[in-house]
Amino acid sequence: MATLNVNGESRSFEAEPDTPLLWVLREQLGLTGTKYGCGVAQCGACTVHIDGVPTRTCVRPVSTVKATEKIVTIEGLSSGGSHPVQKAWVALDVPQCGFCQSGMIMAAAALLKTKPDPTDADIDEAMTNICRCGTYNRVRAAIKSAAKGGETKSAGLSIQHRDGSTT
Amino acid sequence: MTMSLSRRRFLGTSAAAAGTLVVGFHIPLARDASAQGTSTAASGAAAPEINAWVVVKPDDTVVIRIARSEMGQGSLTGLAQLVAEELDCNWSKVTTEYPTPGQNLARNRVWGNFSTGGSRGIRDSQEYVRKGGATARMMLVQAAADSWKVPVGECVAANGVITHTTSGRSTTYGKVAAAAANVTPPADVPLKNPKDWKVVGKRLARLDTADKVTGAQVYGMDLKLPGMLNAAIKDCPVFGGRVKSVDTAAAMKRPGVKKVVRVGDSAVAVVADTWWHAKSALDALPIEWDNGPNATASSAKFAAVMKAGLDAEQAAIGNQVGDARAAIAAAPRKIEAVYSYPHQNHATMETMNATARWTPERCEVWTPTQNGEAALAAASEAAELPLAKCDVYKLHLGGGFGRRGAVHDWVRQVVAIAKDMPGTPIKLIWSREEDMLHGSYHPVTQCKLTAGLDAQGNVTALHMRISGQSISAGLFPANVKDGKDPVVFQGLNPPGPEASIGYTFPALLIDHAMRNPSVPPGFWRGVNLNQNTIYLECFIDELAYATRQEPLAFRRKLMANHPKHLAVLNAAAERAGWGTPAPKGIYRGLAQTMGFGSYVAACAEVSVSDTGTLKIHRIVAATDPGYAVNPQQIEAQVEGSFAYGLSAALYGECTVKDGRMEQENFNTYRVLRMDEMPAVETIVMPSGGFWGGVGEPTIAVAAPAVLNAIFAATGKRIRELPLKNHDLKKA
DSSP, rough: OEEEEEETEEEEOOOOOTSSSHHHHIIOOOOOOOOSSSSSSSOTEEEETTTTTEEHHHOOOOOSSOOOOOOOEEESSSTTTOSHHHHHHTTTTTOOOOTTTTHHHHHHHHHHHHOOOOHHHHHHHOOOOOOOSOOOHHHHHHHHHHTTTTTOGGGGOOOTTTTSSSO | OOOOHHHHHHHHSSSTTTTTHHHHTTOOHHHHHHHOOOOOOOOOOOOEEEEEEEEEETTTTTEEESSSSSSSSSHHHHHHHHHHHHHHHOGEEEEEEEEEEEHHHHHHTTTOOOOTTTTOOTTTTTHHHHHHHHHHHHOOOEHHHHHHTTGGGGGEEEETTTHHHHTEEEHHHHHHHHHHHHHHOOOOOOOOGGGSSSTSOOBBOOOGGGGGTTTOBBBBGGGTTTTTEEEEOOOOSSSSEEEEEEHHHHHHHHHTTEEEETTTTEEEEEEEESSSHHHHHHHSOOOEEGGGGGTOOOOHHHHHHHHTTTOSSEEEEEEEEEEEHHHHHSSSSEEEEEEEEOOOOOOOOOOOEEEEEEEEOOOEEEEEOOOOOHHHHHHHHHTTGGGGGEEEEEEEEEEETTTSSSSOOHHHHHHHHHSSSTTTEEEEEEOOHHHHOOOBBBBBBBEEEEEOOOTTTEEEEEEEEEEEEOOHHHHHHGGGGGGOOGGGTTTTTSSSSOOOOOOOOOSSEEEEOOOOSOOBBBBOOOTTTHHHHHHHHHHHHHHHHHHHHHHHHHHHHHTTOOOOHHHHHHHHHHHHHHTTTTTTEEEEEEEEETTTEEEEEEEEEEEOTTTTOEEEEEEEEEEOOSOOHHHHHHHHHHHHHHHEEEEEEHTTTTTEEETTTOOOOOOTTTOGGGGEEEEEEEEEESSSOOOOOSSSTHHHHHHHHHHHHHHHSOOOOOSSSSSGOOOOOOO
8 A cells, every 4th residue: 555645635545666657646546637648758648746846647657756745636736726727728718629638737837836927938848738639829828818817818819708707 | 318517527536436327327318218118207307308409497507408529629519509599598507418329319310410520510400409499499488478378479588588578577498498398399490590699609618618627527538437447458550460369368467457358350458457457467468460461561562552543544533624634735834743641640639448338238338439329330239239229428529530430449349348248347448559550540642733734824724633542432332433432522522512622724634543551541630621732732832833923813813713712812811911021031821722611721921941940930711611600619620720730741640561550659640739839810701601610621721831831931842741751951
């Protein structure tokens, strides 16, 4: 029996030491918001934070993660989607199929923590996640919106929400 | 009962310990319950449906049934808008749910076609879903009028509220829904004039975003059922090969492994407690393959076969005007070029997967599919049970792009495994490697274009000879008549409402010499419009330059009889500033086409550095889909089309060596990432009077607009994709 600190809780599990953290999260701990896309750290769908550092969990053996290291998955990023990045994502209707978006959001949240006002070059460097639907431009706009405290008008999308607001 | 979004979310995230939830899947819809002699009480649906499309609950929540699949393209929201428009309900109270294909079958296909491909989701069902909404509204108003004992003509509905105009009395849809369910549906159901639309045409937010930003959205891969086991599979990597032998005992010693299952004669699956255990054991499993008749197939060999087809006598004609061969022979000047387009994998972010439970009495499948009915047919065949004893529960798709529509190979596999372990739910997930090795690939073709020109540089004749793979021959051979696969000619058809060519030539011949490799073909987002538009639009550009004519003016001369094609081209060119100087180092290229019912055009702006590095700075795109149901989602589709189309143009290539694909993951099958994505400006210009799709057509103009801009920048005419294989350094 081993232990991980996930989303603020100590969680016990049983897995062989070389099991990728991704599959412990998904199969042992029931946290399926973190996705499998490639298994070779190419696509970023499996990104979580380990002590704040965006990490591709599909190639990270679980035995290399200490019980004291704080893992945050998409489920633990905020309560009820209230993180500024998640709010910007909703405001600009970023996701299409949505499968890559957990990883995108985790990468974006980590970027904004280190660079609160990222340049386009910063975004290009940090956001290497693959999206096949092609949400890249809205992802960029949403990161900038979150950086600007939720300002959405400069994205120019004019989306009408069900609560009557327009972003 | 229909599986609602909230139920699916609950199932996936709450450990699904409660078996009752699963039982819930068996409960039929309220109305067909009586036909099956089952109690409806257990369904928990206090509200009966008004009709197949609409359920109104006492709290005024409106449940709109969606037959087509949501895979990111936004048509779940668009279809709900169409129903809600005619229903005159309160949009903020709309939810959606999928009926199952089994329910559709039991109800004489009341929801029509489930197939979600060919950008057809909205354009092919808009009329009957709007009628569904209008019918429900008329029944609700009638019920209110009956309860008030007033003429129905004195009652109006708006925003989910019915008002008796004479007395001022009002009620809500929720209050009269139960009575409305018993009203006889009206025979005559007029639809609104588009100019009166209040919900359709608006830039509304999608209905399915919230769960996608919190990780709560359950995809097929995330499903968990009580007692479920997990499976990983390896099919023979060589197309057409078989399993020669497998050392099952080696796998059984691995942790968590429950069983090794031979699937058909070509695949081996390992079933374990977790997928990671199944996959690890499968990777360690010695499998000896019999590579079969295609063991020496290669892309290079097949290219030679297609090359011969470019000059073959026999070819099926797709479009013909006059005698193009004679006109070319007689022309004072002839220009010829040969283009080619490679195999590609859809590479959906979520790999193929499904969960199945089989018993001798019933087979159920949970899967992300673009066509629930096709998935049901595949399940029924593999289960060896009649359709009525099977059902498919559609889960949200982590990408489709055509891979999850026509072929349901993964469904057949999971049912075969589940059949081997009766009563136990089995979830099969393909590894990315399995997904790359067993795609249904974008067909491979070559094209020789020959133009005859007069002394003034006017085109007197064009011959396009396409040689290569037919999707229909691979998937639906009955659609091939006398060697002709009509799908091959997308974008090149004679004038008409679907995929018609945008130019008029005095003489024209477009024909196809079918040459099929040992690679299974499929409908890959954009399908044959992709390469056909490259072939034609780049060659048109070649003709313009060869005759020293400005590319836009040259096109306009040939497009006079095609005003809709021309309108989008003009719009994109004008917005991009075509004809005005571009910023230093930036070069422009144009392309236009018509397909999936819509007219599209693009103007790309690129630069190529002295060392040959390409940067695509901006693309201006114009789309005329007839009617625009949700313009902000059309913009999202257009942007996404460029990401997909530019991935193909820059990198997309699956190559065959020794009978199998060489690319197995994103490290060798590169796709476009954020730093390469150009700015996209989209002009949505619906001209009315027809319904076109938006998910695919724009993909086709991505590559040719960029290729034409690259020529403007470098003088290099790239005729063979992808671009990664070319040195763009100025000659």
